[in-house]
Amino acid sequence: MTILVTGATGTLGRHVVDRLLRDGRQVRALTRTPAAAAAMPAGVEPAVGDLTEPRTLAAALAGVHAVHLIGATGQDHAPLRTGPEITAMAEAAGVRRITVLAEGDEGSDDGLGRAVRDSALEWTFIWPIDYMANTLGWADAIRATAEVREPYASRRTASTDERDVADVIATVLTRGGHAGRRHVVTGPEALTPADKVAAIARATGRDLRFTALTDDQARSQWRADGWPEEGIAFMLDMWATVPATVAEVTPTVERVLGRPPRTFAQWAAAHADLFFTDSQQKMPGENTQ
Known part of the structure; x- marks a missing residue:
């Protein structure tokens, strides 16, 4: 096979x-x-x-x-x-x-x-709905400034650990029993960007900040970072029109795998080393295991 x-x-x-x-x-x-x-x-x-x-x-x-x-x-x-x-x-x-x-x-x-x-x-x-790994896009900023700056801070997404999605796919491919279905895969909770930054802070033992930006502040920041105007317009439009459904938690992982989905805190702990440099000492603690 x-x-x-x-x-x-x-x-x-x-x-x-x-x-x-x-x-x-x-x-x-x-x-x-x-x-x-x-x-x-x-x-x-x-x-x-x-x-x-x-x-x-x-x-x-x-x-x-x-x-x-x-x-x-x-x-x-x-x-x-x-x-x-x-x-x-x-x-x-x-x-x-x-x-x-x-x-x-x-x-x-x-x-x-x-x-x-x-x-x-x-x-x-x-x-x-969204991969937890997408937050790796913050890694450079967190390592350099210990801060994440983004607009639309109130948006909530039920992000999923990419390993859970892979487990669902592998299970469906090898065991069958899901023909004709559409499985929407999420994590166990819907979080704001600030919630995710706080989880990364706990996982790394670092004092991290999330700063909410207005549209104009975001435009200025992204222009300074070298973004093209069409890219800026696309991102602002996308975040301004995020549907409420991205915050809806589904039971897919539990139903297909027979276990709960991994939390963002678990994902952050597993990837904590990607959010600090060799010179930034990671604090010991149970949330880094």
């Missing part, structure tokens, strides 16, 4: 690969470059191909029982437009089961969702 993992070197994909390997599964990992293929973990069968060029995927799909497919590609996370072709190739290759990292909402289909739902595959959409 060979499982193909696309996006295998990404924030989530590498955890999916690791989980499947720990479970003793035969893993084939898709990457666009031979260099990345050579760097795959021991025990992984590398395959070179590009999801935006389906003709390059025939060898990667050969003999595969299940596939984890990412629904967006590239640095700009553009929606995957070749979903219908990939789905047809997967069926022709004898693939039985597929997880799709995409919203999977019928009301906002981009072609991929329709193609997957119309296929003969045992499909499951997996949609994380």
Whole structure:
């Protein structure tokens, strides 16, 4: 039983690969470059191909029982437009089961969702609200200034540990029983940015601050940091229109894995070393274990 993992070197994909390997599964990992293929973990069968060029995927799909497919590609996370072709190739290759990292909402289909739902595959959409790892974007500022400065400080998100998402995907791929479902994956609580900074402070033993910015203050800061105007406008619009649903906690992890999801405090403790430099002494304490 060979499982193909696309996006295998990404924030989530590498955890999916690791989980499947720990479970003793035969893993084939898709990457666009031979260099990345050579760097795959021991025990992984590398395959070179590009999801935006389906003709390059025939060898990667050969003999595969299940596939984890990412629904967006590239640095700009553009929606995957070749979903219908990939789905047809997967069926022709004898693939039985597929997880799709995409919203999977019928009301906002981009072609991929329709193609997957119309296929003969045992499909499951997996949609994380937000990765806890996204807070690593604060690491440079925390190391340099012990401060995080952002607008829209009251926004709350039920961020999920990427390892939990990987565990859900691996479980669905290997055990089945989730065909035709859309699983929205969250953590156990909805937190503001200040809540997350406080958790990182406890994990590192450092005195960290969160400062709420107005839109104008954010624009000035980001311009000084060299952001393009379109990037500034995009971020402000995105944060100003965050839907209330991102704060809704779902029972997905508990239902699929039979255990509660990891908390942000647990995630922060596991990644505490990324938020301080060698010269910044980490304080001992039970929250750093």
